[in-house]
Amino acid sequence: MIALALSVARSMHRILVTGATGNVGRRVLARLLSENVTVRALVRTATAELPPRVEVAAGDLADPAGLEDPLRDVDAVFLVWPFLTADGADQVVKAIAHRARRLVYLSSAGVADDARRQGDPINQMHADLERLIAETGVAATVLRADTIASNARGWIGQVRAGDVVRGPDIAGTAVVHEDDIAEVAARVLTDDRHAGGTHVLTGPQVLSRADQVRLLGEALERPLRFQPVPAEEARRQMLADGRPPALVEALLAATARPRSELTTDTVERITGAPARGFAQWAREHAGEFR
Numbered sequence: 454m455i456a457l458a459l460s461v462a463r464s465m466h467r468i469l470v471t472g473a474t475g476n477v478g479r480r481v482l483a484r485l486l487s488e489n490v491t492v493r494a495l496v497r498t499a500t501a502e503l504p505p506r507v508e509v510a511a512g513d514l515a516d517p518a519g520l521e522d523p524l525r526d527v528d529a530v531f532l533v534w535p536f537l538t539a540d541g542a543d544q545v546v547k548a549i550a551h552r553a554r555r556l557v558y559l560s561s562a563g564v565a566d567d568a569r570r571q572g573d574p575i576n577q578m579h580a581d582l583e584r585l586i587a588e589t590g591v592a593a594t595v596l597r598a599d600t601i602a603s604n605a606r607g608w609i610g611q612v613r614a615g616d617v618v619r620g621p622d623i624a625g626t627a628v629v630h631e632d633d634i635a636e637v638a639a640r641v642l643t644d645d646r647h648a649g650g651t652h653v654l655t656g657p658q659v660l661s662r663a664d665q666v667r668l669l670g671e672a673l674e675r676p677l678r679f680q681p682v683p684a685e686e687a688r689r690q691m692l693a694d695g696r697p698p699a700l701v702e703a704l705l706a707a708t709a710r711p712r713s714e715l716t717t718d719t720v721e722r723i724t725g726a727p728a729r730g731f732a733q734w735a736r737e738h739a740g741e742f743r
């Protein structure tokens with residue numbers, strides 16, 4: 454890990470990755486490093502484990518004033534917004550637009566362009582972020598990701614304990630592999646031909662929660678099945694698991710989303726390789742569920 458040296462000369466291309474310890478950001482970081490891009494990671498804790506060659510900048514997206522140093526000499530930013538509302542986002546987005554030439558924002562495939570208000574708080578937050586970014590005039594690319602495959606990690610405890618996964622039944626969507634999101638993000642961050650616009654990223658197939666659990670079972674060679682639970686029981690369980698009440702309500706609101714039949718070819722168009730399916734994700738991550 455290279456400590457952030459603010460005196461460092463401006464390089465041709467330095468990218469600040471937010472969410473760099475998370476499922477998607479970690480992979481964006483790795484892709485960019487493999488392409489020999491100078492990468493800086495925004496982290497909240499100095500002890501965050503990051504690959505060598507990464508510049509580490511301490512900062513918090515909830516503290517826009519503290520972003521000045523992390524944004525110094527940065528050409529482009531990969532932005533995730535890990536909150537439930539857009540509160541405070543205007544200052545963060547303005548700070549990025551002031552410093553960086555390019556911004557790639559990880560949004561949600563659930564955002565509806567024609568809606569005055571989005572159907573649930575999470576999609577509303579993403580729609581608000583997209584609007585704030587557009588208002589700054591920075592050259593931005595929005596990646597609207599479908600349900601990320603790594604959300605299935607939330608089932609690890611239940612799968613280790615038995616063959617039934619219980620949870621709120623969120624309608625089917627074309628679950629997208631986080632490696633595909635990261636590869637697309639790396640391309641649009643580094644290749645001007647893909648810059649700009651809004652891209653909807655999906656996996657190859659619409660899957661229900663039950664489909665995902667079955668595919669996980671196939672990877673584990675166990676007869677796993679999904680059992681939907683009513684909202685009240687899901688609420689009790691999530692609160693007992695220690696999740697913050699606002700997050701619990703936002704997740705429950707997402708259960709009202711209609712099934713999406715949408716699949717796109719964006720991943721293949723941008724990366725040159727077909728989108729990975731959830732069965733592949735399950736095989737790659739089976740060890741975590743054992």
Ligand SMILES: NC(=O)c1ccc[n+]([C@@H]2O[C@H](COP(=O)([O-])OP(=O)(O)OC[C@H]3O[C@@H](n4cnc5c(N)ncnc54)[C@H](OP(=O)(O)O)[C@@H]3O)[C@@H](O)[C@H]2O)c1
Binds near residue numbers: 476501536
């Ligand atoms: N899950 C989905 O299905 C889905 C679908 C579409 C879009 N998205 C968007 O994708 C984003 C990234 O997803 P993910 O799975 O990679 O998330 P994740 O694994 O939960 O990672 C969240 C990242 O954000 C960082 N973070 C949290 N609070 C922060 C703060 N106050 N300041 C700076 N960094 C902070 C975390 O860092 P620490 O290590 O410090 O906690 C972590 O690196 C989500 O936030 C969401 O907006 C998600």
